[in-house]
Amino acid sequence: MNNDIKAIEAVTRTYLDGLYEGDVAKLAHAFHPTSALTTVKDDGLIQIVPREQWLDAVRNRPSPKAAGMAREDHILTIDLVGPTLALVKVKCQMPPRYFTDLLSFLKVESQWQIVQKVFMTDTAGA
Numbered sequence: 001m002n003n004d005i006k007a008i009e010a011v012t013r014t015y016l017d018g019l020y021e022g023d024v025a026k027l028a029h030a031f032h033p034t035s036a037l038t039t040v041k042d043d044g045l046i047q048i049v050p051r052e053q054w055l056d057a058v059r060n061r062p063s064p065k066a067a068g069m070a071r072e073d074h075i076l077t078i079d080l081v082g083p084t085l086a087l088v089k090v091k092c093q094m095p096p097r098y099f100t101d102l103l104s105f106l107k108v109e110s111q112w113q114i115v116q117k118v119f120m121t122d123t124a125g126a
Contacts, residue, residue: 007112008078008086008105015103015114016073019092022063024055032106032113039119064094086112098122 011030018026028051037049049057064071073092080086086105093099104116 004080004083004086004107004112005078008080008088009075011105011112011114012075012078012088012090012103016075016090016092019058020063020071020073021065022058022061024059027055027058030114031117032108032115035113035115035117037117037119039121069093069095083107096123 014026015030017023018030031051033051035051037051037054039047041047070093073090076089076091078086078088084107086107088101088103088105090101090103091099092101099119099121101117101119103114104118105112106115108115
């Protein structure tokens, strides 16, 4: 069980590093190819973005690191639900946007990967 927690934490750190650095290879490694990102847009509608579409967006924007933004991300909880399922809650930022992510992990072929990211965004001053 402890090895699973360490593996999940390592994948989560790869995700956070990739997000801050704009490193699509790190993000692709952390996210299963069939994964998607889900949020509620300002108009109240659900937006689902497949992994490849999100990776293209990351590829085509300046990374927070390149933009000189301070790095401020935290793993808040790791919940090992069972032998093949975990839920991780993280906070990260790309000011003026501050994110809370719920990352659903599955153990696929002995590897932990993010299979779904559900997130919300707070805007500074909102």
